[in-house]
Amino acid sequence: MSISVRAEDFxxxxxxxxxxxxxxDIGALVSFTGLVRDMAAGSEMVLxxxxxxxxxxxxxxxxxxQDRWELQDCRIIHRYGPLDAGAQIxxxxxxxxxxxxxxxxxxxxxxxxxSRAPFWKKEAGxxxxxxxxxxxDALDRWS
Amino acid sequence: xxxxxxxxxxxxxxxxxEEVETSAETVAELVEELKSREPRYAAAFEDMAAVRVAVDxxxxxxxxPLEGVREVAFFPPMTGG
Numbered sequence: 488m489s490i491s492v493r494a495e496d497f498x499x500x501x502x503x504x505x506x507x508x509x510x511x512d513i514g515a516l517v518s519f520t521g522l523v524r525d526m527a528a529g530s531e532m533v534l535x536x537x538x539x540x541x542x543x544x545x546x547x548x549x550x551x552x553q554d555r556w557e558l559q560d561c562r563i564i565h566r567y568g569p570l571d572a573g574a575q576i577x578x579x580x581x582x583x584x585x586x587x588x589x590x591x592x593x594x595x596x597x598x599x600x601x602s603r604a605p606f607w608k609k610e611a612g613x614x615x616x617x618x619x620x621x622x623x624d625a626l627d628r629w630s
Numbered sequence: 631x632x633x634x635x636x637x638x639x640x641x642x643x644x645x646x647x648e649e650v651e652t653s654a655e656t657v658a659e660l661v662e663e664l665k666s667r668e669p670r671y672a673a674a675f676e677d678m679a680a681v682r683v684a685v686d687x688x689x690x691x692x693x694x695p696l697e698g699v700r701e702v703a704f705f706p707p708m709t710g711g
Contacts, residue, residue: 521711534710535636535637536710537634537636537684537687537703537705539687540684540687540688540703543687543688544689565710565711576710576711577710577711597711600710600711601708601709601710601711602707602708603689603708604708604710604711605636605684605703605705605708605710606708606709606710606711607636607637607705607706607708607709607710608709608710609637614638615637615638615706615709616709617707617709618706618707618708618709623707
């Protein structure tokens, strides 16, 4: 289980390879990548976060997923700072003996990350992005 | 205690953090105290439905007590991912 909050980009393939390296017990590896979308090419977004609380919030979401599903490993990478349209923002990897746990745990982690991890998006031009009610409602399915 | 502000709350108040001396017993009391100080606070805390709060880096409700607390943070609903 691990968390990385950083400005630098990530390599999805390398992260997946690192998770399965030297293991033969993992049956399912799910990967979710979030990208900067809906912005004009060449425009920029800035992601602000709350250093300290961000890591705690992500670790707590990861622990909740681990308590609920049989996970063999889990990794969350979330970037902050200036990001161009099309850039990778977030990566969630979940590994499990069977696919259902890996799929569900990755969806659970993303749903909670969206409205419980202290990140805020500001788009150049249009300003701070409003939270979507649908993101908050998405948590209901896990209660 | 240290009071931190993020996103548009930081912009409206004009500082990312500040040391606040207060006898407020709850987060809600602290908000009222700040609002009475200067218009920039009143503007930032105008719509409390749009404000989230963390005490010592844990999300809490406005009714949360402040006794022994070192850090309070105010920010809008989160938009990560």
